[in-house]
Amino acid sequence: MLKASKNLIKDLKKQRHNSCLLFLDNIKIIKDALKLGVEPKYILIQSDKASELEPIFSKYQSVLYSTDRTSIEMLSDSKTPQGVVCITEYLLDVVVEPKTDFLVLDGLQDPGNVGSLIRTACACGINYVYLVDSVNVTNSKLVRSSVGTIFQVKVMQLSRGDFVKFAKSNNLNLIKADMFGENIFNFKKSGKVGVVVGNEGQGVSKAISDICQFSVSLPMKNNVESLNASVSGSIIMYEISKNNF
Numbered sequence: 001m002l003k004a005s006k007n008l009i010k011d012l013k014k015q016r017h018n019s020c021l022l023f024l025d026n027i028k029i030i031k032d033a034l035k036l037g038v039e040p041k042y043i044l045i046q047s048d049k050a051s052e053l054e055p056i057f058s059k060y061q062s063v064l065y066s067t068d069r070t071s072i073e074m075l076s077d078s079k080t081p082q083g084v085v086c087i088t089e090y091l092l093d094v095v096v097e098p099k100t101d102f103l104v105l106d107g108l109q110d111p112g113n114v115g116s117l118i119r120t121a122c123a124c125g126i127n128y129v130y131l132v133d134s135v136n137v138t139n140s141k142l143v144r145s146s147v148g149t150i151f152q153v154k155v156m157q158l159s160r161g162d163f164v165k166f167a168k169s170n171n172l173n174l175i176k177a178d179m180f181g182e183n184i185f186n187f188k189k190s191g192k193v194g195v196v197v198g199n200e201g202q203g204v205s206k207a208i209s210d211i212c213q214f215s216v217s218l219p220m221k222n223n224v225e226s227l228n229a230s231v232s233g234s235i236i237m238y239e240i241s242k243n244n245f
Helices: 006-014 027-035 047-063 069-075 111-123 140-146 160-169 229-244
Strands: 021-024 040-046 064-067 084-089 102-106 128-132 154-158 174-183 194-198 214-217
Touching: 006 040, 006 069, 021 027, 021 140, 027 047, 027 084, 040 047, 040 069, 047 064, 047 084, 069 084, 102 111, 111 128, 111 140, 111 229, 128 160, 154 160, 174 229, 194 229
Parallel strands: 040 064, 102 128, 102 194, 128 154, 174 194, 174 214
Antiparallel strands: 021 084, 040 084
């Protein structure tokens, strides 16, 4: 295992917010990503945890470096780093027509919500996710919330205008989550559909609403008006996917 130089750490710190790089700091997520074929550029291990962690990553000796706790903390967003940071390139998927049911996130800015929704989509067999004017997929909180599932589904980022053109040209069948929509449990699914979840505070934008064929809602008691975006989106995804399990 090589020793990370001060210049290397300094350079990596400068690249911390490079949107083409992922800084993974969770051992499970790193292991899952590597199993799925993700190629690491650097794997940095905290020196006093080398005996514990080096065997896990022994296959990657050419990019394996030891460093101190301070450097790990500088390169990690976690409050309690696990002693390892893996830096890898993340190439966004090319925008393609979905072959399964799909998820459209319209203007979502909370990385925790987005990561949780991607995780649920993956669990439901929904393998295409379109991030429309939403938080960047390389956001570290998003990656942690997705628990590595961003490596298992196609995640595509595009502007609202580009998505509208794309949806129209491919005749996409869209249903939006809306408090005034039809009860989701009465919704009769026909063919491939896309679940549209809107911004946490403002809901689905007018531009996207205008191209949605249906609106669906969750029935609620005790005067509860709405649920968290990731909760409501997850329930809707499970409902439309219930016959796929």
